[in-house]
Amino acid sequence: MSQTVAALPAPKPRGRLFFANPGPTNIPDSVLQAVAHSTVDFMSADFLTLYDACMAGVKRVLKTEQHVFFYTASGHGAWEAALVNVLSPGDTILIIETGYFSLGWAEMAEALGVKVETVSADWRTGVDTAAVEAALAADTDHRIKAVGVVHNETATGVALPIPDVRAALDATGHPALLMADTISSLACFDFRMDEWGCDVVVGGSQKGLMLPTGMSFTGVSEKALAAHQHSTMPKHYMNWTAMIGRRHKSFIGTVPVNLFFGLAESLRLLEEEGLDHVFARHHRLAEATRAAVRTWTGNNGPELFCRNPARLSDSVTAILMPQGHNADALRKICHERFNLSLGGGLGPLGGKVFRIGHMGDLNEPMILGTLATVELALGLAGVPHGKGGVDSAIAALAAS
Numbered sequence: 001m002s003q004t005v006a007a008l009p010a011p012k013p014r015g016r017l018f019f020a021n022p023g024p025t026n027i028p029d030s031v032l033q034a035v036a037h038s039t040v041d042f043m044s045a046d047f048l049t050l051y052d053a054c055m056a057g058v059k060r061v062l063k064t065e066q067h068v069f070f071y072t073a074s075g076h077g078a079w080e081a082a083l084v085n086v087l088s089p090g091d092t093i094l095i096i097e098t099g100y101f102s103l104g105w106a107e108m109a110e111a112l113g114v115k116v117e118t119v120s121a122d123w124r125t126g127v128d129t130a131a132v133e134a135a136l137a138a139d140t141d142h143r144i145k146a147v148g149v150v151h152n153e154t155a156t157g158v159a160l161p162i163p164d165v166r167a168a169l170d171a172t173g174h175p176a177l178l179m180a181d182t183i184s185s186l187a188c189f190d191f192r193m194d195e196w197g198c199d200v201v202v203g204g205s206q207k208g209l210m211l212p213t214g215m216s217f218t219g220v221s222e223k224a225l226a227a228h229q230h231s232t233m234p235k236h237y238m239n240w241t242a243m244i245g246r247r248h249k250s251f252i253g254t255v256p257v258n259l260f261f262g263l264a265e266s267l268r269l270l271e272e273e274g275l276d277h278v279f280a281r282h283h284r285l286a287e288a289t290r291a292a293v294r295t296w297t298g299n300n301g302p303e304l305f306c307r308n309p310a311r312l313s314d315s316v317t318a319i320l321m322p323q324g325h326n327a328d329a330l331r332k333i334c335h336e337r338f339n340l341s342l343g344g345g346l347g348p349l350g351g352k353v354f355r356i357g358h359m360g361d362l363n364e365p366m367i368l369g370t371l372a373t374v375e376l377a378l379g380l381a382g383v384p385h386g387k388g389g390v391d392s393a394i395a396a397l398a399a400s
């Protein structure tokens, strides 16, 4: 019987694609339905009402009463908007190394003619904030115009305490702008733009906000807007001055109305649950994931990539494979046999790390299904691991 089945061509996987990537993330059905709206005029009164409510809602999520500019672009577009609107060619930015995404932002700054200084760091623990303070203290003539930090390094699962970076600026009396990338932390765990003294905050649609890819935004402080007046970097489509003069205070071209129908619904979902409950849910599911991984680590199995217990990310867990075992082979089994999509290792972590996203529209059965499938695949791939990871995840959920 089993031989007959094996002789048939491999069946197409059935059931819903189980999507456990750390971005883009699962889109709630009600958001999908909201996005599937017929076209409207972006200057019509009804749309403007919805648009203004979205702008106010995004400010509540960012915890800011300052400015927000939206872009029809993925997160990279908002990264670029942050740089070109406040810096000038030849300015220096201090980028705090976190991993693949901090390197990407630094590379973009360099391509735009900005000088990049880096505070280097071990990707598994994250930067020593004393080193950030030392770099700022050494910059006595204030060449550094901005400090760029990725709040949640999606490639490593290490989150950085933004208030500590603010404290380093304050302790040295350094006037540089604080730029924070919150693309994979916003609406997943705590972020407070105004209270934490952030000047330019980069966010995107397709992670914690549970929307399709294609829209990003920047929160902008009064201080950053003042710096913008002196920026000589070439810019047009993302020029804040041009945007401020428009009715939407964003968008030089057509407004992506369907993304706003979706955004209105995702904001409604976030506020119905309550942001603090959203954060608590992310923490609970992250703890369950980590409990499973710690059990797998027994018997020389895979381990948490993040070695700093105070900086474990609540939106993504990066898992380091044991020597000699390829993360992509494991991901292939998960995808092809079980219809489970996992995140891969980025940059130098390719093949060494796989990532479980636990951000956005996610609950306990989804995380348990993912963990059970990974445990099944570890066995099938012959990867050594401690048994009972799923039991540990269940115990963690039962206790929380």
Ligand SMILES: *Cc1c(COP(=O)(O)O)cnc(C)c1O
Pocket (backbone or CB within 6 Å): 023, 074, 075, 076, 077, 101, 150, 152, 153, 154, 181, 182, 183, 184, 204
């Ligand atoms: C996803 C991500 C980006 C890039 O965003 P895109 O939407 O893919 O352009 C930047 N920074 C972080 C931290 C991210 O997670």
